[in-house]
Amino acid sequence: MITFDAVTKRFPDGTVAVDDLTLEAPTGEITVLVGPSGCGKTTSLRMINRMIDASEGKILLDGVPVQSIAPPTLRRGIGYVIQQAGLFPHRKIVDNIATVPYLLGWDRKRARGRAMELLERVGLDAALAGRYPFQLSGGQQQRVGVARALAADPPVLLMDEPFSAVDPVVRTTLQEELLRLQSELNKTIVFVTHDIDEAIKLGDKVAVLRVGGRLAQLAAPKTLLSEPSDDFVREFLGHDRGIRRLQFVSTEGLRLRTDLTVRQGGEGGSSEEPWLLVVDEQGGPVGWIAGARPGELEPFGTFLYGRDSMRSALDAALLSPSGCSVAVDDEGKVVGVATREALDEALAEAADG
Numbered sequence: 001m002i003t004f005d006a007v008t009k010r011f012p013d014g015t016v017a018v019d020d021l022t023l024e025a026p027t028g029e030i031t032v033l034v035g036p037s038g039c040g041k042t043t044s045l046r047m048i049n050r051m052i053d054a055s056e057g058k059i060l061l062d063g064v065p066v067q068s069i070a071p072p073t074l075r076r077g078i079g080y081v082i083q084q085a086g087l088f089p090h091r092k093i094v095d096n097i098a099t100v101p102y103l104l105g106w107d108r109k110r111a112r113g114r115a116m117e118l119l120e121r122v123g124l125d126a127a128l129a130g131r132y133p134f135q136l137s138g139g140q141q142q143r144v145g146v147a148r149a150l151a152a153d154p155p156v157l158l159m160d161e162p163f164s165a166v167d168p169v170v171r172t173t174l175q176e177e178l179l180r181l182q183s184e185l186n187k188t189i190v191f192v193t194h195d196i197d198e199a200i201k202l203g204d205k206v207a208v209l210r211v212g213g214r215l216a217q218l219a220a221p222k223t224l225l226s227e228p229s230d231d232f233v234r235e236f237l238g239h240d241r242g243i244r245r246l247q248f249v250s251t252e253g254l255r256l257r258t259d260l261t262v263r264q265g266g267e268g269g270s271s272e273e274p275w276l277l278v279v280d281e282q283g284g285p286v287g288w289i290a291g292a293r294p295g296e297l298e299p300f301g302t303f304l305y306g307r308d309s310m311r312s313a314l315d316a317a318l319l320s321p322s323g324c325s326v327a328v329d330d331e332g333k334v335v336g337v338a339t340r341e342a343l344d345e346a347l348a349e350a351a352d353g
């Protein structure tokens with residue numbers, strides 16, 4: 001666990017970058033620091049590995065003040081990932097990843113072996129090992145940056161806007177990869193971003209900072225969206241807070257109808273229902289047919305029942321003229337149909353809770 005205990009940073013010119021910050025970043029969780037430019041996110045992060053020293057207060061790593069640990073020792077247990085990866089341009093990818101193992105005195109073979117293992121772990125092809133950073137895309141370089149930070153298997157990972165230099169599509173993939181990695185590795189991660197959507201997606205806890213380096217709110221993403229502590233946090237969260245909150249509402253209890261499906265080839269029968277879902281032999285959805293136009297298949301949207309959020313279920317409904325969303329299982333088989341009425345009930349419940 002990383003603990004900030006009344007930490008203040010005052011630079012020599014008098015700028016107070018961080019003001020009386022108290023927060024905990026629990027072991028094995030992702031804590032995100034988010035806030036507008038200049039609110040002290042980077043300064044806070046760098047005080048953890050002592051690239052910057054606090055002026056007042058204490059930062060504790062599992063109860064031990066970081067100020068009492070020599071920086072090289074401290075940093076051995078802390079991986080650090082920065083924007084644009086910060087790779088060494090004249091070193092091959094494999095040697096970039098092996099940087100810390102080399103510093104720790106590992107022999108070349110072991111260090112490179114570890115680097116190759118990590119290359120695979122972050123989803124990169126082994127063939128990239130012999131390239132130089134300029135021969136990689138921005139997204140690939142960022143993955144190498146993560147691999148390098150993980151090389152000595154540090155329990156703590158500090159990430160400073162690691163994905164902000166890549167395009168939105170690559171960024172989404174990298175975010176998902178980080179969550180996948182974290183589910184395997186359980187590192188204690190402190191992640192800095194100015195992007196509230198990224199914070200909400202990645203954070204187990206999100207700390208919203210305001211300019212002047214003061215903590216505005218520390219909460220789980222769901223709580224942040226439903227109970228922002230003040231106008232500053234509310235504004236920072238943006239306007240579609242209600243919709244975004246639905247991503248934390250489970251589809252587990254969503255009422256499904258199982259009487260609205262019909263086998264492909266057997267759709268000729270008469271039905272009172274305005275819409276029926278055609279499913280193939282394997283039980284997968286094929287399309288909707290309207291009672292009025294039995295010959296035409298209309299598009300459908302699916303969500304993974306119990307796993308995807310209400311936001312996905314609603315999105316799936318909006319993709320279809322039927323207004324219903326199709327609940328599927330892990331294998332893509334139809335479990336049932338959430339009608340407008342069922343979605344409406346679930347939305348009403350979400351609004352209450």
Ligand SMILES: Nc1ncnc2c1ncn2[C@@H]1O[C@H](COP(=O)(O)OP(=O)(O)OP(=O)(O)O)[C@@H](O)[C@H]1O
Pocket residue numbers: 011012013015016017035036037038039040041042043044194
């Ligand atoms: N060495 C320094 N000397 C004086 N002031 C500094 C120094 N480093 C940072 N600052 C100031 O401290 C404040 C916080 O800076 P910091 O880089 O921590 O903010 P940030 O939230 O990470 O910003 P951004 O999102 O723009 O990167 C800013 O006002 C900045 O100008």
